[in-house]
Amino acid sequence: MVDDRVRRRLVTSGVVQGVGFRPFVYALASKFGLSGSVGNDSNGVTIEIEGSAAAVAEFRHRLPIDAPPLARIDAITVEVITTQGGTGFSITQSQAGSGRTLISPDIATCEDCLAELADREDRRYRHPFISCTNCGPRFTIVTDLPYDRPATTMATLPLCAACAAEYADPTDRRFHAQTIACPDCGPTLTLRQPGQPDVTGLAAITHTRRLLSGGAIVAVKGLGGYHLACDAADQTAVSVLRKRKDRGDKPFAIMVADPESAAQLALLTDAERRLLTDPRRPVVLLPRRADGTVKLAADVAPDSPDLGIMLPYTPVHRLLFGLAGDPPGPRVLVMTSGNLAGEPIVTDDGEATSRLAPLADAWLSHDRRIYVPCDDSVLRIVDHDQLPVRRSRGYAPLPVALPIQVRPALAVGSDLKNTFCVGAGGYGWLSAHVGDMDDLATLQAFDIARDHLERVTGVQPEMIIADQHPGYRSTAWARSYAGDRSLIMVQHHHAHLASVMAESGHPGDQPVIGFAFDGTGYGADQAV
Numbered sequence: 001m002v003d004d005r006v007r008r009r010l011v012t013s014g015v016v017q018g019v020g021f022r023p024f025v026y027a028l029a030s031k032f033g034l035s036g037s038v039g040n041d042s043n044g045v046t047i048e049i050e051g052s053a054a055a056v057a058e059f060r061h062r063l064p065i066d067a068p069p070l071a072r073i074d075a076i077t078v079e080v081i082t083t084q085g086g087t088g089f090s091i092t093q094s095q096a097g098s099g100r101t102l103i104s105p106d107i108a109t110c111e112d113c114l115a116e117l118a119d120r121e122d123r124r125y126r127h128p129f130i131s132c133t134n135c136g137p138r139f140t141i142v143t144d145l146p147y148d149r150p151a152t153t154m155a156t157l158p159l160c161a162a163c164a165a166e167y168a169d170p171t172d173r174r175f176h177a178q179t180i181a182c183p184d185c186g187p188t189l190t191l192r193q194p195g196q197p198d199v200t201g202l203a204a205i206t207h208t209r210r211l212l213s214g215g216a217i218v219a220v221k222g223l224g225g226y227h228l229a230c231d232a233a234d235q236t237a238v239s240v241l242r243k244r245k246d247r248g249d250k251p252f253a254i255m256v257a258d259p260e261s262a263a264q265l266a267l268l269t270d271a272e273r274r275l276l277t278d279p280r281r282p283v284v285l286l287p288r289r290a291d292g293t294v295k296l297a298a299d300v301a302p303d304s305p306d307l308g309i310m311l312p313y314t315p316v317h318r319l320l321f322g323l324a325g326d327p328p329g330p331r332v333l334v335m336t337s338g339n340l341a342g343e344p345i346v347t348d349d350g351e352a353t354s355r356l357a358p359l360a361d362a363w364l365s366h367d368r369r370i371y372v373p374c375d376d377s378v379l380r381i382v383d384h385d386q387l388p389v390r391r392s393r394g395y396a397p398l399p400v401a402l403p404i405q406v407r408p409a410l411a412v413g414s415d416l417k418n419t420f421c422v423g424a425g426g427y428g429w430l431s432a433h434v435g436d437m438d439d440l441a442t443l444q445a446f447d448i449a450r451d452h453l454e455r456v457t458g459v460q461p462e463m464i465i466a467d468q469h470p471g472y473r474s475t476a477w478a479r480s481y482a483g484d485r486s487l488i489m490v491q492h493h494h495a496h497l498a499s500v501m502a503e504s505g506h507p508g509d510q511p512v513i514g515f516a517f518d519g520t521g522y523g524a525d526q527a528v
Contacts, residue, residue, distance in 0.1 A: 004052055004053045004054075005050065005051065005052060005053075005083050006050065006051070006052075006053050006056050006080070006083065007036070007048065007049070007050040007056075007080075007081050007082060007083045007084060008048070008049055008050075008056055008060070008078055008079065008080060008081065009046065009047070009048050009078070009079040009081050010046070010047040010048075010049070010060065010063070010076055010077070010078055010079075011043055011044060011045075011046050011047075011076070011077045011079075012044050012045045012046075012047065012063070012073055012075075012076050013043060013044035013073075013074050013075045013076075013102075014044065014071070014072045014073045014074035014075065014102055015070065015071055015072035015102045015103070015104050015398065016044050016045045016071055016072075016073065016102075017040050017044070017045065017102075017103065017104070017145070017146060017147035018103065018104045018138045018142070018147040018178060019068050019070035019071045019104050019133065019134075019138075020068040020070070020071075020132075020133025020134060020175075020176070020177065021045055021067065021068060021071050022038050022039070022040065022045060022091050022176055023091075023133060023170065023175040023176050024066070024067060024068050024071075025038040025045070025047055025063075026038060026089060026091055026170050026175070027170060028059060028062060028063065028066065029047075029049055029059065029089045030089060030170070032051065032055040032056075032058060032059050033051055033055060034049045034050060034051040034055055034056065034059060034089060035049070035050045035051065035084075035085075035086045035087050035088055035089055036048040036049040036050050036086075036089055036090075037089065037090045037091070037092045038089075038090075038091055038092070039091065039092035039093065039094055040094040040145075040146035040147060040148065041094065041146055044102075048081070049089075050083055050084060050085075050086070060076070060078065063076065064076065068133065068134065069134060069279075070104055070107060070134060070135075070279075072102070072398075074102070091176060094146035094147075094148045102397075102398065102399065103138060103139050103142055103145075103147065103397055103456050104138040104139065105138060105139050105280065105393065105394050105395055105396060105397065105398060106136070106137050106138050106139055106140055106223045106224065106313075106374065106393055106394060107134070107135045107136065107138065107279045107280070107394065108135060108279050108280070108281040108311075108312075108313035108314075108394075109130065109131065109135050109136070109312075109313065109314060109315055109318065110132065110134045110135035110279070112132065112134070112173065113130045113131060113132055113134075113135055113136075113315070114315075114318065116130060117130050117315055117318060117319075117323070118323050118324065123162065123182060123183070124182055124183070126202055126205075126319060126323070127181070127182060127183050127315065128187075128189050128202075128205065128314075128315045128316045128319060128366070129179075129181045129186070129187050129315060129316075129366070129368065130181075130315050131177070131179045131180070131181070131315075132173045132174050132177050132180075133173065133174065133175070133176070133177040134173075135279070136179045137179055137223050137368070138179075139372065139374060139396060139397055139432075139456075140223050140224045140370050140371060140372055140373075140374050140393075141153040141154060141179070141368065141369070141370070141371055142371065142456060143155075143371050144455065144456075145455070145456055145458075147178065148178060149178040152178055152179075152371075153368055153369035153370070153371050154178060154179055154181070154368065156367075156369075157181065157185060157186045157187060157367075157368070158185060159180065159185055160182060160184040160185040162182065162184065163180050163181065163182050163184075163185055166180060167180050183201075186367060186368075187366045187367050187368040188200055188201065188366060188367055189201060189202075189204040189205065189316070189364065189365075189366050190204060190364075190365055190366065190367075191203075191204035191207050191208055191362060191363070191364050192353070192362065192363045192365065193211075193361070193362040193363075194361075194362075202319075204364060205316070205319045205320065205364075208220075208320065208362070208364050209320060209322065209326075209327075209329040209330075211361065211362055212229065212230060212231050212320070212329065212330050212333065213231060213329055213330060215230070215231065215234050215236060215237045216230070216237070216361040216362060217229070217230045217237060217240065217241050217244070217359065217360050217361050217362075218230070218360060218361065218362045218363070218364055219338050219346075219352055219356045219359070219360035219362070219363045219364065219365075220316065220320070220335075220338075220364045221316075221349070221352070221363075221364065221365045221366055221370075222314055222316070222317075223313070223314060223370070223374065223393060224345065224347070224370060224372075224373055224374025224375060224376075224392075224393050224432065225337065225338055225345035225346055225347045225370060225373045225374065225375060226337075226338025226339075226345065226346045226347070226352050226356065227335045227336060227337065227338055228241060228245065228334070228335075228336050228337070228338050228356070228359055228360060229320075229333050229334060229335055230333070230334050231330040231332075231333065231334075232252075232254050232296055232297060232300050232330070232332035232333055232334045233294075233295040233296060233297055233330065233331065233332060234297060234330075235297040235298060235299060237297075238252070238297040238299040238300055238334060239297070239299045241334060241336070241359070242299050244358060244359045245336065245340065245341065245359055246340060246341045247336075247341065248341075249302050249303065251300065251301035251302075251304045251306070251307070251308055252300050252301065252308075252334045252335075252336045253283045253308040253309075253310060253334070253335050253336055253376065253378075254296075254300060254307065254308065254309055254310075254332050254333065254334055254335065255309075255310050255311065255312060255317065255332070255333045255334075255335040256294075256309060256311065256331070256332050256333075257311075257312065257318075257321040257331070258311065259273055259276055259277055259311070261294060261331060261332070262276060262286070262309050262311070264289070264292055264293045264294045265286075265288070265289060265292050265294050265296065265307055265309065265332070266286035266287060266288055266289055266292075266306075266307050266309060267286065267287045267288075267289055268286065269381065271381045271384050271386075272284055272286055272381050275379060275381060275386060276309065276310070276311055277311065278394075279394070280377065280393075280394025280395060281310055281311055281312075281313035281393075281394060282310065282376065282377035282378060282379045282393075282394060282395075283308045283309065283310045283376050283377065283378045283379070284308070284309055284310065284378075284379055284380065284381075285306045285307075285308055285378065285379070285380040285389065286306060286307055286308075286309055286380075287305060287306055288301070288304070288305055288306060288307050294331055294332060295331075295332075296332060300334060306380075308378060310335065310376065313394075316364070316366075320333065321333075335376075337375055337376070338352065338356055338359075338360075339355070339356075339435070340355070340358075340359070342435065342436035342438065342439055342442070343355070343435060343436075343439050343441050343442060344373055344434060344435040344439075344441055344442045344445035344446075345373050345375045345435070347370040347372075347373045348370075349363075349365050352365065355441075371452065372432070372448065372449055372452045373432065373434075373445055373449065374392055374393045374396060374432040374433075375390070375392045375393060375432060375433040376390075376392060376393050377390055377391055377392045377393050377394050377395055378390040390417075390433050391419075391430060391433075392419075392432040392433040393432065396430060396431060396432040397429050397430070397431070397432075397453060397456065397457070398429075399427035399428055399429045399430075399457075400427070400428045400429075400430065400502065400503060401426060401427060401505075402423065402426050402427060402428050402502055403501075403502060403505045403506060403507040403508070404426075404507055404508065405425055405426055406423045406424065406425065406426075406428070407424070407462050407463060408422075408423070408424040408459050408460055408461050408462045408463075409422065409423050409424070409459075409461050409462065409463045409464070409465055410422050410450070410454070410459075410461035410463075410464050410465065411423070411464075411465040411466075412464065412465065412466050412467075412474045412475070412477060412478045413431075413434070413467075413474055414437075414467050414469075414472065414474060414492065415436065415437040415438060415467075415469075415472045415473055415474055416436050416437075417433065417435070417436065418433075418434040418435060418436065418437050418442070418446065418474060419431050419432070419433055419434055420434070420446070420449075420450060420453075420474075422453055422454055422457055422459040422461065423459070424457075424458075424459045428502070429453060429457045429459070431449050431450070431453055432449065434446050434449060437472070437473040437474050437477075438473060443473065443477065446474075446477070461485065462485060462486070463485055463486035463487070463488055464478045464481060464482040464485055464486070464487050464488070465478075465487075465488045465489075465490060466478035466479070466487065466488075466489055466490070467489070467490065467491075467492050467495070467522075468489045468490060468491050468492065468522055468524070469492065469521065469522035470522070471522075475489075491521075491522070491523070491524045492518070492521040492522060493516040493518055493521060494524075496514075496516040496518060497512070497514035497516055500514065501514075
């Protein structure tokens with residue numbers, strides 16, 4: 001009998017860590033009776049499989065087709081290696097080292113977890129931090145690579161026996177889910193209100209709903225930072241929030257419980273409904289209904305024809321709107337970034353109680369640390385295409401494919417509404433929204449986010465790119481940071497056009513006419 005047993009090493013790169021990829025590989029290998037192992041490393045996921053040639057070939061064929069919903073496979077390299085025998089397949093200890101993989105963005109709570117959240121018989125009934133391999137925090141809690149629980153801010157929360165059993169069970173949806181948690185092992189919600197004792201657990205949600213219904217402004221800790229929330233139908237509450245936040249007449253983002261509620265406030269096309277319910281859950285800019293049946297305070301979006309609407313993307317948000325049987329609460333919530341105008345979004349609990357003290361009446365927080373800030377993304381649909389106004393939570397840190405190869409570089413961005421970018425090879429990794437750089441807290445947040453993005457992408461910049469404007473704080477930072485590396489100065493409006501070329505895949509080898517509809521700026525002739 002001819003022995004056709006073979007062994008292959010597959011290195012899979014892309015978004016393959018923190019998305020249930022290793023448990024998926026384990027199940028696929030078991031299905032085809034293959035032995036070997038799978039593990040995370042700094043290049044992505046490395047798989048060794050052994051078995052009949054036909055089974056190994058079918059495994060390789062099914063790998064990208066059956067991958068988990070959050071996975072994005074960019075490449076699979078296959079190497080022929082010596083057979084070792086054996087019958088078992090295992091998930092191995094993650095290995096650190098040089099290389100590069102892609103971290104998943106933070107993803108909204110999936111339908112399976114939402115069903116458990118509302119199931120009285122489930123042990124995670126009403127658990128504010130329910131998640132699985134298909135949903136929950138990722139980018140904002142990752143401290144290092146490879147992606148494993150010890151390299152996240154969940155490391156300080158030991159698993160209870162029941163969660164540990166699920167984590168180790170290949171048949172469970174939470175097999176090797178790094179964000180696994182339950183009411184017995186945390187995280188824990190805490191409501192703090194000046195002059196009142198702290199309220200913890202589910203009682204914190206009940207009390208917060210009462211506060212919101214009573215006109216209070218509550219700082220609510222989310223995935224990438226704090227929101228300031230109030231009842232969007234309460235004109236007094238919204239007006240007070242606008243004054244405290246020094247918001248001027250800029251519209252507030254609002255959150256509604258479901259697409260049906262959104263449709264009562266705004267006109268929705270099919271494309272806009274799909275974007276609204278997308279797992280990334282951006283704020284979607286939608287045309288306001290003249291005949292809206294849901295009450296909305298005039299100060300939510302004064303004189304604006306559009307409303308910025310998003311759906312709940314964490315279990316805490318879902319619980320704030322209430323489950324079946326809960327007493328009525330606000331139908332629409334203002335959910336605006338937890339900061340003063342121009343400052344970065346607040347992520348630290350201690351800073352929240354001090355920096356947001358002039359803005360909030362109470363704080364709903366928890367003990368899962370946010371490692372890097374990530375504000376809400378804002379998009380609109382134009383001619384059936386998704387156009388990002390702000391590309392942040394749900395999208396960062398996924399890269400943009402570049403039409404040319406680039407040397408390792410850091411582009412520091414401008415001063416207003418700053419985002420920055422690291423690039424290498426054929427990719428550019430955009431940061432989350434940082435904020436206005438004319439503030440010390442923003443400069444500090446910028447440096448933390450810059451260090452984090454360089455580490456999780458493996459990009460070590462050989463050149464630094466900054467705006468030509470001599471008064472920009474981002475440019476001053478770039479000068480001090482560059483050291484002996486190349487410092488390249490770029491005119492602001494040229495950068496706008498070049499970014500559109502890159503986004504649309506134009507390699508720059510042909511003439512282009514472009515229009516930058518921007519404000520005044522520092523020209524190449526050193527004049528306005």
